[in-house]
Amino acid sequence: xxxxxxxxxxxxxxxxxxxTSFRVIGVDASTxxxxxxxxxxxxxxxxxxxxxxxxxxLAVCEEEKVSLLVPLxxxxxxxxxxxxxxxxxxxVKLVLSGEPVTEICNDKRKTAAFFKRYDxxxxxxxxxxxxxxxIGGEQAEFPLIVKPADGxxxxxxxxxxxxxxxxxxxxxxxxxxxxxxxxxKEYTIDVLCDFYGQPVYIVPRIRLEVRSGEVTKSRVDxxxxxxxxxxxxxxxxxxxxxxxxxxxxxxxxxxxxxRLQFIEINPRFGGGVPxxxxxxxxxxxxxxxxxxxFAAGAAGGxxxxxxKPDLTDFREQEIKELTMLRYTQAVYEDGER
Amino acid sequence: xxxxxxxxxxxxxxxxxxxTSFRVIGVDASTxxxxxxxxxxxxxxxxxxxxxxxxxxLAVCEEEKVSLLVPLxxxxxxxxxxxxxxxxxxxVKLVLSGEPVTEICNDKRKTAAFFKRYDxxxxxxxxxxxxxxxIGGEQAEFPLIVKPADGxxxxxxxxxxxxxxxxxxxxxxxxxxxxxxxxxKEYTIDVLCDFYGQPVYIVPRIRLEVRSGEVTKSRVDxxxxxxxxxxxxxxxxxxxxxxxxxxxxxxxxxxxxxRLQFIEINPRFGGGVPxxxxxxxxxxxxxxxxxxxFAAGAAGGxxxxxxKPDLTDFREQEIKELTMLRYTQAVYEDGER
Numbered sequence: 001x002x003x004x005x006x007x008x009x010x011x012x013x014x015x016x017x018x019x020t021s022f023r024v025i026g027v028d029a030s031t032x033x034x035x036x037x038x039x040x041x042x043x044x045x046x047x048x049x050x051x052x053x054x055x056x057x058l059a060v061c062e063e064e065k066v067s068l069l070v071p072l073x074x075x076x077x078x079x080x081x082x083x084x085x086x087x088x089x090x091x092v093k094l095v096l097s098g099e100p101v102t103e104i105c106n107d108k109r110k111t112a113a114f115f116k117r118y119d120x121x122x123x124x125x126x127x128x129x130x131x132x133x134x135i136g137g138e139q140a141e142f143p144l145i146v147k148p149a150d151g152x153x154x155x156x157x158x159x160x161x162x163x164x165x166x167x168x169x170x171x172x173x174x175x176x177x178x179x180x181x182x183x184x185k186e187y188t189i190d191v192l193c194d195f196y197g198q199p200v201y202i203v204p205r206i207r208l209e210v211r212s213g214e215v216t217k218s219r220v221d222x223x224x225x226x227x228x229x230x231x232x233x234x235x236x237x238x239x240x241x242x243x244x245x246x247x248x249x250x251x252x253x254x255x256x257x258x259r260l261q262f263i264e265i266n267p268r269f270g271g272g273v274p275x276x277x278x279x280x281x282x283x284x285x286x287x288x289x290x291x292x293x294f295a296a297g298a299a300g301g302x303x304x305x306x307x308k309p310d311l312t313d314f315r316e317q318e319i320k321e322l323t324m325l326r327y328t329q330a331v332y333e334d335g336e337r
Numbered sequence: 338x339x340x341x342x343x344x345x346x347x348x349x350x351x352x353x354x355x356x357t358s359f360r361v362i363g364v365d366a367s368t369x370x371x372x373x374x375x376x377x378x379x380x381x382x383x384x385x386x387x388x389x390x391x392x393x394x395l396a397v398c399e400e401e402k403v404s405l406l407v408p409l410x411x412x413x414x415x416x417x418x419x420x421x422x423x424x425x426x427x428x429v430k431l432v433l434s435g436e437p438v439t440e441i442c443n444d445k446r447k448t449a450a451f452f453k454r455y456d457x458x459x460x461x462x463x464x465x466x467x468x469x470x471x472i473g474g475e476q477a478e479f480p481l482i483v484k485p486a487d488g489x490x491x492x493x494x495x496x497x498x499x500x501x502x503x504x505x506x507x508x509x510x511x512x513x514x515x516x517x518x519x520x521x522k523e524y525t526i527d528v529l530c531d532f533y534g535q536p537v538y539i540v541p542r543i544r545l546e547v548r549s550g551e552v553t554k555s556r557v558d559x560x561x562x563x564x565x566x567x568x569x570x571x572x573x574x575x576x577x578x579x580x581x582x583x584x585x586x587x588x589x590x591x592x593x594x595x596r597l598q599f600i601e602i603n604p605r606f607g608g609g610v611p612x613x614x615x616x617x618x619x620x621x622x623x624x625x626x627x628x629x630x631f632a633a634g635a636a637g638g639x640x641x642x643x644x645k646p647d648l649t650d651f652r653e654q655e656i657k658e659l660t661m662l663r664y665t666q667a668v669y670e671d672g673e674r
Contacts, residue, residue: 010553010664032545032554034662168505208369211548214665216347217369271665278669323670325371327347328551328608332615333660 001291004066004092006057007073008035008042012329013274014072015039021284025064027057034331048076054083061092067291070095070245072268074152077102093195093294095287097267100241105265108149108177115262118236121229122262126178134178135167141180146170149177154210182261184254187223188215189230190276191247192283195294197238200286200311202227203276203319215272219323220279226253229260237265246273246283275324286314338628341403341429343394344410345372345379349666350611351409352376358621362401364394371668385413391420398429404628407432407582409605411489414439430532430631432624434604437578442602445486445514452599455573458566459599463515472504478517483507486514490550519598521591524560525552526567527583527613529620532631534580536571537623537648539564540613540656552609556660557616563590566597574602583610583620612661623651 001022008015008026015038018024026039029047036042041064045056057080061069069092071080080087081099088094096102104110108125115122126134126144134140143159146169151157156173159181160166170176185206192201204226208217230249237243248270251262277283289309297307338359345352345363352375355361363376366384373379378401382393394417398406406429408417417424418436425431433439441447445462452459463471463481471477480496483506488494493510496518497503507513522543529538541563546554567586574580585607588599614620626646634644 010662012664013667032660032662034664165509172502211551214548216665274667275669278667320671323369324667325347325369325670326665326667327349327371328553328663329666330350330611330615330661330663332612333662334657 001068001288002064002066003068003070003287003291004057004061004064005039006045006048006069006071006076008039009033009072011035011072011269012038013277014269017274017277018284018287020282021288022068025060025066027060037331048073048079054079054086058086058090061087062090066092067295068093068095068287070269070287074106074266074268077106077267091295091298093291095245095290097193097244097247098241101237101243102267104237104240105267106150108147108151108264111265112177112179114236114240118233118239120233120236120262121260123180123182126180131166131170131178135163135170137163142166143181145179145181146173146176147179148173149175153214179263182252182254182263184252184257184259184261185221187221187226187251187253188218188270188272189226189247189249189251190270190273190281191230191234191249192281192286193234193243193245193247194286194290194309194311195242195244196308197234197243198311199231199234200314201276201281201283201319202230203279203281204230205272205275205324207272208323215270215324216326217324218272218275220275220319220321222319222321223253225258225260226251229262233262233265243267245287246270248273272324275322276319278324279320279322280317281319282314282317286311289314338405338625339401339403340405340407340624340628341394341398341401342376343382343385343406343408343413345376346370346409348372348409348606349375350614351606354611354614355621355624357619358625359405362397362403364397374668385410385416391416391423395423395427398424399427403429404632405430405432405624407606407624411443411603411605414443414604428632428635430628432582432627434530434581434584435578438574438580439604441574441577442604443487445484445488445601448602449514449516451573451577455570455576457570457573457599458597460517460519463517468503468507468515472500472507474500479503480518482516482518483510483513484516485510486512491547492550516600519589519591519600521589521594521596521598522558524558524563524588524590525555525607525609526563526586526588527607527610527618528567528571528586529583529618529623530571530580531623531627531646531648532579532581533645534571534575535648536568537651538613538618538620538656539567540616540618541567542609542612542661544609545660550608552607552661553663554661555609555612557612557656557658559656559658560590562595562597563588566599570599570602580604582624583607585610609661612659613656615661616657616659617654618656619651619654623648626651 112125293309340359630646
């Protein structure tokens with residue numbers, strides 16, 4: 001079965017895992033990426049906001065008889081969701097949550113409103129008037145976090161330790177959002193959902209060291225409360241729209257207060273997901289079974305070409321509490337261009 | 338010949354290269370590092386500011402019959418320079434520049450003063466009173482760069498786009514230094530000097546992509562003016578104190594103005610140096626010849642145990658203009674601890 005990954009960039013480990021069950025086709029807007037020689041085939045496509053992006057992807061899908069398309073880069077999600085039917089028409093299943101879900105995830109204001117709507121524990125987000133009141137002298141507990149509502153990774157995040165810093169960073173950060181600090185152990189939870197929004201894998205890991213939003217040391221820690229909280233979050237998210245494929249969820253667990261606080265949901269593979277694979281979560285095999293069910297449904301003439309796969313045996317797999325220690329490797333190319 | 342590297346952390350590629358000519362002994366303050374299994378032997382030692390650090394290193398050197406000791410982490414340099422004699426007494430040569438040099442490199446104020454003293458082209462550094470005058474309303478060209486004088490990598494560097502940002506960041510950054518912006522192509526120059534401060538290799542590369550101070554895409558570009566400028570800089574540095582071993586120098590080259598501006602000198606291996614190795618710079622073999630000369634001098638009873646090695650053939654090696662594209666790899670360990 002053929003799987004297409006977009007924006008492959010540096011995702012060598014992810015490609016390596018998926019190759020255990022798929023022929024992996026990679027595309028990227030740049031040829032200057034180290035992953036291209038690790039995929040079974042590589043195509044350069046336009047950037048997702050350039051003209052011809054969707055057409056180029058459709059052409060690669062036809063050429064390579066792609067069954068599953070997994071996008072890796074947030075700005076692509078809206079565009080692909082809008083073109084979902086075009087892909088399904090040629091037998092390509094998008095492994096991507098529906099638009100209501102990707103919208104909630106991509107905008108931190110919407111994420112905060114979603115948490116509030118379903119009583120999901122999360123740090124309080126201050127309204128604009130609340131921020132102005134704090135700047136104006138109202139009592140507040142510092143530090144507060146100032147971050148761009150549409151930011152990715154850890155870019156543009158500042159801790160305001162006092163009123164003056166809050167005032168400055170609130171003006172300095174574009175589209176700024178102010179939140180209270182969550183405390184405790186920071187978890188990232190790697191999740192895989194089937195096409196019906198049911199979690200196949202929920203693998204929490206502690207972030208031990210992060211460099212510019214990319215985790216460099218991490219340890220699987222099957223904390224029961226974190227796993228249960230994640231299940232609850234996914235149930236709520238499924239009421240907003242269809243959840244599908246890989247998710248990366250972040251939360252803090254404060255042991256002394258027995259308090260869980262969710263801060264972020266990304267509807268895609270996180271950078272640290274190879275640890276989940278190494279710990280025993282066979283995403284590739286599960287995705288393959290999902291793809292086969294879809295193909296069987298399509299062959300049987302069912303409405304959306306889907307047949308509910310049985311993933312019980314995957315859910316029951318034992319996950320090991322491994323530690324991941326990361327380093328850089330390189331590929332070298334002749335410098336002339 | 339046995340070579341000891343300190344603070345090995347994630348330096349897998351560096352270890353791999355040095356192993357082509359040495360038995361490589363690695364030490365680190367943490368056992369939770371991915372490099373330890375790539376070294377020929379690994380020892381945990383105290384942090385460099387903790388008691389017993391020098392004694393622990395001396396003990397490892399004796400145990401492992403170490404000839405060359407190459408420290409990788411700036412805060413160690415002063416401590417090792419102070420203990421240099423203790424290492425030489427047991428036949429261990431520090432591959433580390435002398436204290437006047439490491440001091441100039443580690444403190445960006447001293448670097449700026451050094452550049453000025455020798456007319457080395459560099460962006461202007463503003464004095465405290467000049468900064469105050471700009472904040473107070475004096476005409477200035479923005480952006481200005483605000484960075485900690487004792488910072489490492491790209492940590493804590495801010496661009497001030499206007500007076501208000503300058504005022505804020507000047508107070509916000511600890512031990513802040515304000516400089517004019519250098520413009521143009523940013524080069525990192527990997528240098529290896531022999532024990533007499535003579536450059537064996539000068540390999541300039543363009544930084545194409547950097548994440549949190551670590552280069553992820555880079556291309557060797559043997560720009561003549563950059564190489565000549567670097568030679569000049571090294572000549573001046575040798576007048577301040579003995580230059581020795583690996584250096585990582587940064588500059589900007591503005592083609593339209595034919596202007597070179599140096600911004601930083603680090604007396605150690607940079608993170609991107611594996612590109613220089615891949616391009617043909619055989620640091621390991623050169624270091625080995627240097628080590629052999631030192632040992633021969635010591636055996637012959639020469640004063641400091643040194644004999645000037647002939648490194649002409651290394652200097653004449655051709656360097657290829659390669660591109661390096663980096664990605665992460667991981668090692669996994671059982672999570673129990």
